[in-house]
Amino acid sequence: MTNHGGPEEDHGLRLVPFRGLRYVPKRVGSLAAVTSPPYDVVVRPDGLHHLESADPHNIVRLILPQAATPADRNRQAADTLGRWLGEGVLAPDPEPALYVYEQSKGDLLQRGLIGSLALSDPADGVVLPHEDVMPHVVADRAGLMRATAANLEPLLLTYRSDGDDSGATAVIDRTTQRAPLLSTTTEDGFSHRLWSVTDPAELEVVSKDLSHRQALIADGHHRWATCLRLRSEQPAPGPWDYSLVLLVDTASYPLQVRAxxxxxxxxxxxxxxxxxxxxxxxxxxxxxxxxxxxxxxxxxxxxxxxxxxxxxxxxxxxxxxxxxxxxxxxxxxxxxxxxxxxxxxxxxxxxxxxxxxxxxxxxxxxxxxxxxxxxxxxxxxxxxxxxPVREEVVRDLARQGVMMPRKSTSFGPKPASGLVLRSLGLS
Known part of the structure; x- marks a missing residue:
């Protein structure tokens, strides 16, 4: 969204490239079979069992590990991630990049940028939450993130450009004219494509455009609160100062709002x-x-x-x-x-x-x-x-700093989990 009363120039969104951690196609049955909806959308236990049986390397084994205690679950996820890295099931891309991500189904088309977003304090007005969070969920996600030292799935954030097909949106549209890094269709009928953006000139266009934007958290309030908590635990600046996000310009690609x-x-x-x-x-x-x-x-x-x-x-x-x-x-x-x-x-x-x-x-x-x-x-x-509540109501309340009751909205389509991860140990 444009900064009417928002952050000053160069105090807006800072989305930086990172070395994406991705599945190696030849080591899994299919890319579709290893993806999952976000952790809080999976209907447990039926949906969980279905995803676990789809492929032994389905991402749900990382985002929703199954064990008797929270400590055991977190340890299991960390061990699984380490094993998959060692076996070459997951591998880092060779250089840092922003990723253009496209979802489509019928007449619906959504495109955005996946990157590593600098965390900001609520008082800064750069990233606007609109829902309260449940402390026990934040504690659960924090334990998992500490154990794996990874952002296992992106948050969904939205902003509104000036609608003139320039800046980051122009970079996205140009990038989609190239061959994608990956392309798959999941069982819900959505097609997913992913591209990397590494050209310094294109990255600079994105950086300049986003430097005076605000974003609304569309999905991922608990993960955002988790990242803020974990950042506060660190003794010095570092990778914990960032979070994995999908950033969508809703002036170009409006989201759907469901209850x-x-x-x-x-x-x-x-x-x-x-x-x-x-x-x-x-x-x-x-x-x-x-x-x-x-x-x-x-x-x-x-x-x-x-x-x-x-x-x-x-x-x-x-x-x-x-x-x-x-x-x-x-x-x-x-x-x-x-x-x-x-x-x-x-x-x-x-x-x-x-x-x-x-x-x-x-x-x-x-x-x-x-x-x-x-x-x-x-x-x-x-x-x-x-x-569902109307999107303009959500935005207006967020701008006023008023939190809606937890789990009030569901923006979508949500990014599929498992297409790109962020390891905090990669430079």
Missing amino acids: IHRLLHRLPVADALAALAGAFRVREVPGPLPHAMDALAAAATAGNAFLLAGDGAFHLVDRPDEALLARTVPTDRPAAWRTLDATVLHTTLLDHLWSIPDAPEDIGYIHATDAAVEQAERHGGTAVLMH
Whole structure:
């Protein structure tokens, strides 16, 4: 985004080349078989088992190692990474580069730059978070990153150029005219291509363009917070001062914004509905799921609305009691924050009506609507399906320094994990 009231010239984004760590194609079954969605999108355990069985070298064995304790999991990931490097399954590129990354599916085309981004403090206004984070997730990711000394998957950051097809965007588009380093299509139908940019003149164009830009964290708040924590632990400047990111110019390549749904493990649908009596309007709406989600979208145009599922039916919850909202929603933040569905869900429903703590044993966060419903039905819980918030609302709140409730948004498409990694031990 352009810096209206943002950082001064040369105090913006600093994206630098690095020696990418990549799979050696002849040592794996296929590049598609070793990739994974980001760690927090993998639906465990079904998705995890599926990815582990796709190829013995799937990246999920690094980003979601399986062992009895956190220490054992981190040690296992570090050992696996070391073994794959020793066996030549992963190998570093010969010289530092920025990487142009393209994702496409049907009419959707997204391009951006993968690089090593200098970390900045929140007060600097260079990188803008928009969601709160969960301390236990940051602690988990920090332990994994310390053990592996690597950025195993890129964060997704966005900025807005001036839309004049110059600067970094022009470098990206020129680069895609060359033959890519790799090309693969994953099972979700997305095609992925990757190129390296090493020419000093092209790198200088990118550097100058980004030097006065701000970025919004679209995906990866916990990993960003993890990187800031680990940087603070270091006695001197070094590789921990940077993080692996995919930076997308949404003036040229707009992202999609989706909701992240809640799975209430210990709350049956019948109990959830009973607690809403007199506080919200509750109606059963017909399926199948896409039809019910259309009903949610229609209700969301008039105010806060949620779709509850898990008992074989779909229950539309909307029109909250205004007096209840006045009592339960904090008034010390902007109206745009107070009226968010995620705000009302956490302050009014979860905290007040359902008395459910925001702990992993009570609440799961799931990106796919069908997976949320399926797990709720299988385990007797309640899926709370959400309608996505508009991107301009996210940006406006971020510029004001107002954090949305955690897991409020899902920007996409997300970069596939496993196409390029960053080892902190490589120069």
